[in-house]
Amino acid sequence: MSDNSNPHGQTTGHVWDDSLAELTNPPPKWWMLGLHASWILVVLYTLYYPSWPLIHSHFKGFAGWTSIGEFKEDMKEVESVRAKYEDKLPGMSAAAILADNELKNYVVRSAKVLFGDNCAACHGSGGAGNLGFPALVDDDWLYGGTIETIEQSVTMGRKGMMPKMGGAQLTDAEIDKLANAIVGGTITMEPLFASKGCIGCHGPDGKGMAALGSANLTDKIWRFKAKDQLASVKTTITHGVNDPSDPKTRNAEMPSWKGRLTDTQIKKLAVYVHALGGGK
Ligand code: HEC
Ligand code: HEC
Structure with a gap:
């Protein structure tokens, strides 16, 4: 086995298992070019950008690039x-x-x-x-x-202001009537609405007045929405909104x-x- 030639090129001379030989052919040219190009790129890259660790700091790179920059x-x-x-x-x-x-x-x-x-x-x-x-x-x-x-x-x-109407102003039965008419969408047909002065702020059509911020009482979009809307409306009528004389009044303030x-x-x-x- 001194002849190192093989039908596929020169071999290293080692043979394993009587038949397996290792060839000494150089890798293809395109592969070698790729190999050299990549290490040159690595060197250039590490010179350009911050890279190698030094004892107290690191190599800053010639480009002066930083991520914060x-x-x-x-x-x-x-x-x-x-x-x-x-x-x-x-x-x-x-x-x-x-x-x-x-x-x-x-x-x-x-x-x-x-x-x-x-x-x-x-x-x-x-x-x-x-x-x-x-x-x-x-x-x-x-x-x-x-x-x-x-x-x-x-x-x-x-800061909308509605005085409390419970107690001296309205009886419980009247509050009940007004609240039901509001929730039922028929407030303008309820005589108490005019006679008790609600229209002074909510308007004869019950749609509210922008200058006062008085809610529209006919559209079922509730300023004080609640699961039990009837109870919520009664509370508003009884205790008012931002009425300083009633501790149970509703607080409604936009800063x-x-x-x-x-x-x-x-x-x-x-x-x-x-x-x-x-x-x-
Ligand atoms: C002095 C003006 C004024 C008077 C009088 C007044 N309101 Fe009001 N009312 C308001 C204002 C203002 C609001 C809205 C307050 C806010 O959101 O800041 C309001 C809100 C309400 C709400 C809450 C509506 C909702 O969507 O939750 C009801 C119900 C209501 N008023 C019913 C009445 C009834 C019934 C009367 C008459 C008995 C009456 N109000 C009299 C000014 C008034
Ligand atoms: C602390 C709670 C709070 C904060 C924070 C707040 N608001 Fe309000 N805002 C309210 C309340 C309560 C009302 C209704 C006032 C009333 O009922 O009279 C309101 C009313 C309003 C209205 C009037 C609505 C209408 O129907 O006419 C506008 C517009 C508004 N806010 C915009 C804003 C903007 C924009 C901001 C942020 C800068 C803001 N609010 C922050 C509580 C707040």
Whole structure:
């Protein structure tokens, strides 16, 4: 076995099991090129980017690249896109922002977080409403759904006032009659509605007055929604809303955001709420 030739090329001379030989053929050229190209790439890459660990630090790379630097560059780009819109907002009214489609879209997107941080705790995520707190997604408004009134609601806050009617004003039987008529949707046909002065605030048509924030009593969209709606309506009539003379009165206060949010943030939120679907 001194002849190392084999029909497939030179062998190493080792033979296993009388027949298995190992060839000494070099690998194909394309493979060798690939091998050299990849180690050259590794060396260049580790020189360019931060790589090798040193005793107290690490090799920083010749490119000066850092991940935090890349992040900051990206943020600068985002800021410059935002600035294009943000710079215009302080000089514009909420109504003008609403009328500019591109600006409106930007504001609605950027106010989403603002709404989540400041408003959703009471009004529900996306303004869907919560027990005791009005929904902002529908077109049923206590104070009005124009962009101006919404902006005013947010800036100044709102606190509806209805005096307690239980006790001296109304007998239990009268409260019963009024409450049933409201829940049944026939309040305008109930003589007590006019004779007991409810129309002074809720209007002769029972639809409420935006200037007072008095609820619409004919639409079955409840300001004070409850499983037992009849009982809830009776409670409101008996104890009133925000009546300081009755400890059982309903508390209903929208805080003022003046000074807590900037004028621009309030404008953004007004546009956002208007665009939730119910804006007029
Ligand atoms: C502490 C709870 C609370 C927070 C927080 C709150 N609101 Fe209100 N909001 C209310 C209550 C309660 C009312 C209803 C007031 C009433 O019944 O008189 C209201 C009413 C409103 C109204 C008037 C709705 C109508 O039907 O006319 C708007 C608009 C509104 N809120 C927007 C906002 C926005 C925007 C934010 C975030 C900046 C916000 N609210 C944060 C409790 C809250
Ligand atoms: C001084 C004005 C005023 C008078 C008078 C008044 N209301 Fe109200 N009422 C309001 C206001 C304002 C609200 C809404 C309060 C809020 O959400 O901030 C309200 C709310 C209600 C609600 C709650 C509706 C709901 O959707 O849950 C009922 C029910 C109601 N009133 C019935 C009556 C009846 C019946 C009378 C007459 C006996 C009457 N009110 C007289 C101002 C008045």
